[in-house]
Amino acid sequence: EPEVTQTPSHQVTQMGQEVILRCVPISNHLYFYWYRQILGQKVEFLVSFYNNEISEKSEIFDDQFSVERPDGSNFTLKIRSTKLEDSAMYFCASSVGQGGTDTQYFGPGTRLTVL
Amino acid sequence: AQSVTQLDSQVPVFEEAPVELRCNYSSSVSVYLFWYVQYPNQGLQLLLKYLSGSTLVKGINGFEAEFNKSQTSFHLRKPSVHISDTAEYFCAVSDPNTGNQFYFGTGTSLTVIP
Numbered sequence: 001e002p003e004v005t006q007t008p009s010h011q012v013t014q015m016g017q018e019v020i021l022r023c024v025p026i027s028n029h030l031y032f033y034w035y036r037q038i039l040g041q042k043v044e045f046l047v048s049f050y051n052n053e054i055s056e057k058s059e060i061f062d063d064q065f066s067v068e069r070p071d072g073s074n075f076t077l078k079i080r081s082t083k084l085e086d087s088a089m090y091f092c093a094s095s096v097g098q099g100g101t102d103t104q105y106f107g108p109g110t111r112l113t114v115l
Numbered sequence: 116a117q118s119v120t121q122l123d124s125q126v127p128v129f130e131e132a133p134v135e136l137r138c139n140y141s142s143s144v145s146v147y148l149f150w151y152v153q154y155p156n157q158g159l160q161l162l163l164k165y166l167s168g169s170t171l172v173k174g175i176n177g178f179e180a181e182f183n184k185s186q187t188s189f190h191l192r193k194p195s196v197h198i199s200d201t202a203e204y205f206c207a208v209s210d211p212n213t214g215n216q217f218y219f220g221t222g223t224s225l226t227v228i229p
Contacts, residue, residue: 004158031215042119043159043205043219056214091159098215101147101166106159 002026004107012113021077021110023092032075033093082114117208121220136191136223138206148189149207201227
């Protein structure tokens with residue numbers, strides 16, 4: 001069964017460093033998402049992406065964050081200058097149609113630890 | 116914005132006993148409702164979803180959920196749990212009037228005791 005994959009599973013970085021989290025969505029999906037979960041808190045929406053542009057973003061997704069689909073398979077989340085509070089589990093998801101009604105399929109997550 | 120409340124952060128239950136995991140959401144307007152399960156070191160997997168129609172929704176692995184609009188609830192149930200059901204369960208809501216994002220609860224950790 002097709003699945004969303006994410007690399008790395010765990011990333012440790014120093015505060016102020018740039019990180020890139022990678023995701024490979026399911027191949028025929030058109031909508032892509034990033035969510036994050038700070039330990040003990042809710043899973044929070046960051047951004048959705050469709051047709052090579054951001055379709056929706058939350059207040060969390062400020063200028064430090066960017067997303068890109070550099071080729072036909074990868075979908076990346078970049079954090080330019082990491083802060084301690086960016087430490088969280090980051091989930092990538094994808095869906096065939098619009099995520100409001102269509103099922104979003106999630107990857108296993110990348111645990112980001114900022115020291 | 117929507118908000119989702121999962122009142123029980125941890126639910127221990129004996130094997131073969133029934134279980135109910137509670138989920139309440141904030142809005143009374145039309146929403147779509149989902150339950151996801153996360154097994155250790157895996158992604159979120161869809162258990163079931165409610166978009167419209169019958170308020171009782173059946174999902175995978177013997178789970179079902181009932182949509183109650185008046186109580187703004189979408190509780191998840193299983194009549195007899197197995198050890199393999201031990202996992203984290205997330206309730207999520209989407210509001211088609213406000214976009215594609217899902218709003219999640221904090222999750223409920225279900226532990227099935229042999």
